Amino acid sequence: MHEILKEYQVVLIEKKQINNDPILNSSVWEKANCLTDFCSPWKNDSFSKIEFKALHDHENFYFNFRVFDTDIYIDQKDNSFLSIGNSDRVELFFRTNESLNPYYCLEMDTSGRIMDFKALPEKNFDFNWKWPKKDIEVKTSKDVVSFIVEGKISIQSLKDLNLIQNNTIEAGVFRAKFALVENLQYEPTWISWVNPNTETPNFHIASSFGKFVLMK
Template structure:
């Protein structure tokens, strides 16, 4: 399995918005080896970084893309599912029984759900209260989705074992093909080796190692 090392930082280094000071991300390893195995077209560069401080896991997606598509009909699962977004999946083990999904867009909408094998999704489930915060932003060349997840919530869901969190890291990019019809490009840190796009499979996960 691919492994990403999550550097440890000191506690209490948050901004007033509750997310990390920007210069702290220089301490993080930069993950860029994303691929879209099902398409030959190129896609915008993605930089993913993570840090932790014994209380929270912090994450930062920076995507070098300014052509962002958001389905703004409402805040439903369907609307978020038809929008550009970044995703983190977590599992206790490779049985995927269960696993937990966070799909997040630049409008700060979160599709959080519990899943079982064969795409058996429970959209009525939500990440533990106060266990997740999100802060999206944009600049002239990119968008960023930054957030923090409490270590307590990860432990409550039995997702940390020997300082390892088995994690999937993904992006969905929607591009207009014609007449306001949009088609997704599915992008993953780990190539799941499937004929068609599928993140909901054990082979799409890697490991986050919490360094101490």
């Protein structure tokens, strides 16, 4: 029996006009559906509002996280995956099917560093795998109330990885928020679009995914 996945509709826009800086300008983002129904099932603490938006134009899939948080923690020891993994970040996972064999993870911190890897079930991670550089771009920005992580991924790369089927991408949308607890120790709050119904935080599980429907 197939699970019924939570759904987000990705609005189709006209092909992007080339401009030098932002991934998309703010007037274009206004056309997107705004996803805000995130949860943190493992903690009772409140967390900052998150707005996630996505668009596509047949050539690229565009995404935009706006997180209403200005107390950002970045581990700047180095640019290793370990360092990114200890930083406030947003995450997009894409899977080929519910067996998670394989799925692909993009974890992006507020400075634009990307932890990209291929994964198999039971948290079997291949950190040598990289999303092709020419097929992904990420930009970050901040204002007085929030930070933004936005990017674009080529539709061709998603197809090459067998991640688009019937105009649908099965995806997880997540956030890790680090807060100082004591003795300079930072602890994460794990936030997910789909409640995976696990006892302890786990995004690397089939029940944490929903689906993005690429509208025509």
